[in-house]
Amino acid sequence: MYEIIAEISRWAIPLTLLLVPLAAVLRGVPVFEAFVEGAGEGFATAIKTIPYLVAMLVAISVFRASGAMELMVQTLSPALNLIGFPAEVLPHAIMRPLSGGAALGIATDLIATHGPDSFIGQLVSTMQGSTDTTFYVLTLYFGSVGISRYRYAIISGLAADLTTLAASVFIVQKVFGAGG
Amino acid sequence: MVNYIWLGMIVFSILVAGADGRIEVITRAALEGANNAVKTSLNLIAIIAFWLGIMRLAEAAGLVRALARLVRPLTRLLFPGVPKEHPALGAVIMNLSANILGLGNAATPMGLIAMQELQKLNRGDPKTATDAMCTFLALNTSCLTLIPSTIIGIRLMHNSADPAAIVGTTIFATACGMSVAILVDRVMRFIYHLRGR
Structure with a gap:
């Protein structure tokens, strides 16, 4: 049980980073532009x-x-x-x-x-x-x-x-x- | 209430330090606190920018809405005031999931995004917390971490016979705290509405 959860924790972010942009591309989103636009609000x-x-x-x-x-x-x-x-x-x-x-x-x-x-x-x-x-x-x-x-x-x-x-x-x- | 807690901490501290004859520590401690606050905020810039970028993609791809739809039975109970399938609910769920998995770096930006979305739904005074925000923070601050990895690491370092032995007790204690948080949130919401606040 412990190992399974630890494994999920290890994979969660890399998989998010892989699947979210892929899903966005499939929906026709200009991924780079959209990412930059979102990240731009980080500073404020x-x-x-x-x-x-x-x-x-x-x-x-x-x-x-x-x-x-x-x-x-x-x-x-x-x-x-x-x-x-x-x-x-x-x-x-x-x-x-x-x-x-x-x-x-x-x-x-x-x-x-x-x-x-x-x-x-x-x-x-x-x-x-x-x-x-x-x-x-x-x-x-x-x-x-x-x-x-x-x-x-x-x-x-x-x-x-x-x-x-x-x-x-x-x-x-x-x-x-x-x-x- | 936060006004009184804040003032109380400062007044009490200064009285104690004064009575103790070490009033000089106050000035240094105050500046240190301010310095730490600015450092913490500046450190947040990088991870917030990164996760806001990813979240923008997730939103554009319709993933946040899909997630909100998936957990609707749960969120309908907890957040009756938030329109169903609103992106705020997706962000709330992502924040809680990151908390559960112990991904502190991802949890904070998701939480801030959830707050921004909830603030968009705020029809009252923009400086006053809404019901949904209070519920979200009650959940967030009492939230379960399945594996408290930091403390397990420290136990390992000090030669514990079973470093992960506390996982079960931690989950029990968190579950108790979370149930009370949800309950108190409901009761207080009711009381505040009766008083019209």
């Missing part, structure tokens, strides 16, 4: 995201560097320990929706310290793979079309993140056991 789309990303990444960067995140972790960890959530993993849980790179750094560090097959190692691996960088994605996607009023998008995104977190703790305990 990317540039448009700058102010939104600057706003969000400045807040995230300041939050991390100031020690505010550390303080939040210290305040929350006793309560979380009570429900069987290891405090070591909390910085990752807080960072995951904000910055993919920073969360991956924390996960790598935890795996190196506790070992990949320890409870904490399995838990942080599951957490890293099961959710996306909610704030970054919202900022980037909305920013690219000039939307600054997100309505309830953050609520659904964070509700999903919290659920994923709880589900990760639950399933890793069930599958790998809380010990180790």
Whole structure:
């Protein structure tokens, strides 16, 4: 199963690159011209995201560097320990929706310290793979079309993140056991 | 809401740093954040241009519409406000598929294309998110990756006995998150419509 999916992932883009232009030619599309015309919008789309990303990444960067995140972790960890959530993993849980790179750094560090097959190692691996960088994605996607009023998008995104977190703790305990 | 989260993060951070006697880190961190943002956007130019080119071909060949037609039973449930066979739905599906396959480089441009198409359908204020956009982002941010290859690589590097052991738990956790995302999206949409927002 694993190999099949990995193989599909490897072939997906080369095949797209082969079949899409072929299909376009068969429909009589001037492929080179059409490609250039589409690609021409790439610059504007990317540039448009700058102010939104600057706003969000400045807040995230300041939050991390100031020690505010550390303080939040210290305040929350006793309560979380009570429900069987290891405090070591909390910085990752807080960072995951904000910055993919920073969360991956924390996960790598935890795996190196506790070992990949320890409870904490399995838990942080599951957490890293099961959710996306909610704030970054919202900022980037909305920013690219000039939307600054997100309505309830953050609520659904964070509700999903919290659920994923709880589900990760639950399933890793069930599958790998809380010990180790 | 994003206004309060943003302001809260900044105010809280400055208070903490000030109380800690290390207020000087704020200035550097702020500039670093801004710098990273610009770099990220500039790095996106290449992949977005490339995928926009391919997508233009796919659209001209009728492939995006064909894809949208193929997944209509699903999208009719999730995106009732989007006209059937609209290119936005094709782009949404391509973004989610790229996510599932773990093709991050392709997923982002597809997602931005989907947003552009959804924005064309926005009949209200162009600065306010539509229902369909909120649903799309709820799906996107909670989306399943079948193989979390980065983390498997890191586990392998640290001599895990079974690096891929977490695939099953990851899929379980993601499925829970995705179900809640869809549910909360529906409930919030309903509440916002009641309030007329």
